[in-house]
Amino acid sequence: MENPANVKKKLPTVEIDLNQCKGCALCIESCMPKVLSLSPAYNQLGYQYAVYGGNGCTGCEACYYACPEPGAIAVYKEKKVKA
């Protein structure tokens, strides 16, 4: 999951490690396209955790910066580079 090469989902995308989420929902607040939501289920820490619906991420990274946990949210996107 950590290695971008293994990410096969549609880019841009957001990955939330459910067991690092404390359910503060600040990422959900920050999300412009409104593609994040709180799960009805609880994680190992006992929190309802944030989840990504799988569509609509713009790669703006607002959720990454909104999240107080260092490793809970990662945003993947494509970047053009000159060869």
Add this chain to the structure above:
Amino acid sequence: MKKELIKGNEAVVKAAILAGCTHYFGYPITPASEIAQAAAHYLPLIGGTFVQAESEVAAINMVYGAASAGARVLTASSSPGMSLKQEGISYLAGAELPAVLVDVMRAGPGLGNIWPEQSDYNQMVKGGGHGDYKNIVLAPNCAQEMCDMTLEAFDLADKYRCTAVLLTDGSIGQTMEPVEFPDEFRPAPYKDWAVYGDAKTQKNLISSIYMSIDALQALNRRLQQKYAEIELKEQKWEDFMTDDAELVVVAYGITSRVAQNAIEELRAEGRKVGMLRPKTLFPFPKKRLAEIAQTAKVFLAAEMSAGQMIDDVKLAIECKRPVEFYGTCGGSIPTVEDIKNSIMAAYKKRIG
């Protein structure tokens, strides 16, 4: 080196620089300011740093920072200032940081006055800040020892990763005497536990917080083992005419200088008196005192306080011999007559 006639307070700074000390952080207070002034003069000449801190508390925390970064660092103050530094000294102990402190004692309690006293014994030798910790405490009684013990203090502080204190007073600090400085300059050693701000030490942490009970117990055990080792290896003293002495004076610092005169005069009158001068107050020279207690009949603890070191004398000899007391407070240095009279009173009371 050729001898230099120099004040003890100034000798501390020159010796510190020759021991690789590069940083001084302090706050002015009489009668310790000369040390800060000498540091302000000499350190910039060698590319070192002198900072006059905003408070004693800030000064000792600057010492904490500099020691964390691996420097050999010095601060000095006098009694009320040392009281203020106690918070930082406890943190230095908790973080096992080496630093050298000079306490040029003055009379207390409170603002007291600026004249000499030896009433910081308890706050420096027994701890003073919170928690179970000790400082190594050295007690110079002349300018040469202000130099020698400064050199020694830096080595001891690094060896044991603890604070080493020179416990002295205004009269020793103010007296100019010949001092022979060492021929060798010794730069500060590399400390692999310190935080140098580089990749090699990036993983290091300087801290005194241990959230788990087990971890804090382990730290305390380690500290106590360290202090036990110091007690075993680092006791230092000077015998002065103790061989056949029936009465042995125990005195340090300026008091020991006066006692020397008193003993010389009484010896000339045929009295078998001598002196055991602790050069280290922690560790207290228990071994030697216990030996002397086998032959001497009575001890006299002489100090410029209401009686602080006397407890350690009694403990060292396990109360096997009577320990009489001479003390003076308020800033007066005892006269030779004072000490002679108290020796003779003890002599008559206990020996006859």
Add this chain to the structure above:
Amino acid sequence: MEPSTITVKKGKPEAIYDTFERKAGKDKLTTHYCPGCGHGRVHKLVAEALSDFGLTDKTIFISPVGCSVFAYYYMNTGNVQAPHGRAPAVGTGLCRVRPDSVVISYQGDGDLAAIGTAEIIHAANRGENMMVIFVNNAIYGMTGGQMAPTTMVGQKTQTTPRGRTVMNEGHPIRMAELISGLEAPVYVERCAVTDTKNIMKTRKAIRKAVQLQAEKKGFSFIEILSACPTGWKMTPKDSIKWIQDNLEPYFKLGTIKDVSAEREPMIKPVPTNDAEAIYSALGLQKGKTKASTDRAIGEKRIKIAGFGGQGALTAGVMLANAGMNDGLHVSWIPSYGPEMRGGTANCSVVISDRRIGSPVFESPNVLIAMNGPSLDAFEADVTAGGTIIVNSSIVERKVKRSDVKVICAPLTDLAADLGIKAAANSVAIGVYLGHEKVFERERIYDVLKTSLKKKEALALNIQAVDAGYAFAQGK
């Protein structure tokens, strides 16, 4: 060339540990902070800047006392944990010893604006090359929600249960403005980790401060308004709104001071390891001083006293220096302690053929009284059989003691005759040595030669010593 596409990840920066091994318990991935706490957001921004600028290994991060006391669990830098409020003093020590490192003092409002007020003000005022991240959440979080200096008027906390009042607690303190009032700080900004716009402004400010520090431009101060949902007893979402509605109107956001463009880098000194240079700086001379003497002179306890400017103290130093060079034991102490009296400047000198006991004595065996009050003060103390040298140019009265040797010498007149009235102290030394040869006169010449650089002054002082010496010999 055709542009190609790669996948980039925005995630945990390298300046934050992969796993938090210093943290207790099984969970080594999440912080100890409460849900919605602003600290984590700020940690990430600082770590991102350090990572992006390649400064992680050069950084020393100071954890304070407060909720961020465990910041060292997370920061993959050199770490130092500081006593409460003292982080800027600890930082001063760090950045003075390691001027090439990036020193970050990370503090909360109780730490920085209450117990550590002196330390932050003075570190800022000295312009220490460090950056301070001041997380202002208007409450003491770690200790369970007590009032902070930045707590708003009316805000309820554990120690303001009915709300902070101006009458009892005063107004909240605006630290960024206070710091910006000082000359030295190079950059002061107040930000808020609230919505995305303000988080990105905070990011920019932190990056700027890190860069300024790497450029050695001095002291930067970033105050960050930050949420404490637990302390405030609110949801994380409501906490953000509370900052916007209550803190931001009082603690104005934006750049408060920025003089970075006009500031030059400050290059701090580096200690030398050159032994020769060090010995030279300390004024220490190679060689050996005569270790001892076989002449028996006994012990001379000499009190020299006069009014300020007569050179009584200097005369004592000269005698002690000369004695030292002749292999004798010596000590010198200026008037000190309760023996200072009578408005005279005086010193006590001991010159002895054996180890000296106390440098402080009650009974001199030599008194050199350079003025009347000095004779009044010390005449009675002189031991029977001792010597009193009186400056008869000034002292009108006779010596009352009959059990001492008295030498009345016109010290000031003899010096004035040479045209150098200030050398009365040299005359006094000459008189003393003429009376009692503790060492040869030449030893004093030697001392004068090292202390007086001007040839004329040296010659006159030697003549002064000789004049005194001749006077005493003629007696």
